[in-house]
Structures are given as C-alpha cells and as structure tokens.
Amino acid sequence: MDINEFMMLTDEDIDYSSLSVDILKGLALGDELFIATSALGELSRRNSSVAVSTAWEILLNSRGDCYLQAAALETIFEYDQEKALTYISEQVPKCNTYILNSILEIMIENEFVFKSKNVSSLVSIVLQRVKGLDSTTQYPEPEVIDNFLNMYSNIKNTQVVDALT
Amino acid sequence: MFEVTQFQVKTGKTVACARKGKVLVALTKVEIYAMGKVAMYPYEELRELQQMKQTARKEFDNNPENEERLKKIKDLKHNYERSQAMLKAIKCVGLADTVDDINMIILHLLSVGERVTVETRVDYPSIIEGRNNQLKVYSTWAVLEDDIKYLSTIRFTPELGE
Numbered sequence: 001m002d003i004n005e006f007m008m009l010t011d012e013d014i015d016y017s018s019l020s021v022d023i024l025k026g027l028a029l030g031d032e033l034f035i036a037t038s039a040l041g042e043l044s045r046r047n048s049s050v051a052v053s054t055a056w057e058i059l060l061n062s063r064g065d066c067y068l069q070a071a072a073l074e075t076i077f078e079y080d081q082e083k084a085l086t087y088i089s090e091q092v093p094k095c096n097t098y099i100l101n102s103i104l105e106i107m108i109e110n111e112f113v114f115k116s117k118n119v120s121s122l123v124s125i126v127l128q129r130v131k132g133l134d135s136t137t138q139y140p141e142p143e144v145i146d147n148f149l150n151m152y153s154n155i156k157n158t159q160v161v162d163a164l165t
Numbered sequence: 166m167f168e169v170t171q172f173q174v175k176t177g178k179t180v181a182c183a184r185k186g187k188v189l190v191a192l193t194k195v196e197i198y199a200m201g202k203v204a205m206y207p208y209e210e211l212r213e214l215q216q217m218k219q220t221a222r223k224e225f226d227n228n229p230e231n232e233e234r235l236k237k238i239k240d241l242k243h244n245y246e247r248s249q250a251m252l253k254a255i256k257c258v259g260l261a262d263t264v265d266d267i268n269m270i271i272l273h274l275l276s277v278g279e280r281v282t283v284e285t286r287v288d289y290p291s292i293i294e295g296r297n298n299q300l301k302v303y304s305t306w307a308v309l310e311d312d313i314k315y316l317s318t319i320r321f322t323p324e325l326g327e
Contacts, residue, residue: 004307004309004317005175007315008172008180011244031317034203034244034248067243067244067250071243074236
C-alpha cells in the first residue's frame, strides 16, 4: 500500500506492528503527524539504527511539530545518548517548552547520566532555562518541574557558575 | 453544505470524507484530532513506570517490556497533547466542539483544497475566522491519482510552547 493511503486513515486504524521498517520510516517522516509519532515509536521498538537516523532527520530539519520532535528526542536518547546530549545542550536555551518538558523527563528518569561530571554544565544550563520560565507557561508540567528541581537543584550553586563562565 | 462519501483505501477500509469536487477531507481529522478527542493516555501507568525507572532502575531494566511500554505510553501522550492543543487553539478564537463549527472548519478546508497544487501542498497557509479572533491554519495535502486532493494533516499556530 502506498504511504499516501496510510495517511488517509487515522492513527487508530493502523496496525503498525504489521508494517515493514521502510513503510514505518516513510510514515515517521510523512505529513500526518499523529501517524508519524506512532510510526516512529514502532520503529524504535523494531530497529534502533533506522529509528535513530529517522529521529535525527526529524530533529535536524525541525520536521512536524513539537510533539513529534519530543518523541524523536526520546528515541535518540534511548539509543544514542551522546547525540541526544549534544542536541539538548544546543537547543535547551531556546527550545519549545513542550520539548523542554521531555528533556526534563529524560533527566529525571536518567539521573545517573546527568549527574556524571562530564555533563554537569548541561544540567546547569537546563536549570537556568527552568528558572527563567514564565510562571504561566503550560509546559513543563508543574509536577515535572518539581521533580526536576528536587533532583538537581542541590548541584546548581557551584555548577551554574561553571556553566556560565 | 458538503457531500459525505466513503473513500475506500487498499486495505479495504473505508474512510468517511467530506467531498467537494476533487477535494476530500476525512471527517475524523477535524471531529477527532482537532476537537481534542484523541484518547487520554494511561496517566497513572506512565507515572508508575517513570517512578520505577527513576528509583528502581535494576528492576526496571530487568524487564525490557517496561521500557517498551513506557515509550508506547509517551507516544500516546504526544498524540493526546497535540489533539488537546488543537482544541485549545480553536477555543481561543471563540470556536467550539459543535456541529456548526466542525462543519465550518471542514468547509474552509474543502475550499483550501481547491486552491492547493502539487507545489503548494505542504503547509498551505489559510485563516479561519473565529468569533473573537483568527485561527491560522497550515494544511498539508496528498495529491492522488486523477488530481484528487486529500487532507493529510492540519496544524494551528502558534503551537503551545512557542
């Protein structure tokens, strides 16, 4: 079946587990964003190298919207932490707040990675962004911010200074 | 108003579409996606898995299905949040999840589809007049055999978080 025909269906109509890796990649990079998000998820469960390259193409070209890009970042972090950390350090000062929410969730779930010495400056940059958020913003979710600050605020005093100098 | 037809895809599945000439808009893309009706993700299960990954990592990693399930729920969440954001954008301009407003949006999209070409099919900009503001719409279309234009996706701007 042609990629375009899948995009006529709704996300719920598609059995992603029955699709080939090539079709999943085409859908993940396709125009229909609900389908793209689910296809990328299935791809990441099926083939990590294609999932990472597809997710990277989404982030590099800002394809889709913030929801698809958040899913792409989560996929990359799962399989290629170095690439994800580079993206996060470059984008965190300016990224969409929904993507920031995903970054905070990644950091909360993977504390051991972010408390290692070589990424401590990245933690500081994220802390700066979180502290500078408008209090009326919908994202990051309050619960996520609380968890993040509980986990990381104790290291901010020394490392924020390091990160900014 | 507009004609509703059942468009058959090769899987045999039929999709209910609004039709105007050679332009097709699947009703669910407006009625479900844009009206915030994508199903809610399992919130409690998500929080439990995240908590387990955070505080009992060895136990979490011992069962690979935990990570798979966590990723799956996050994908459901992304689609749910996108749908909610679309509804919020609709409400912001004074429109609502009503038959009249849904039909008005579908009619707008059918008119847009008539103007779209192969060159302009991606993120075609248009404006829907709400009751108290304008809704900026970017629609992307598939151009099928026999020059049939089929709505692939719609985005409203600004997106939340921008």
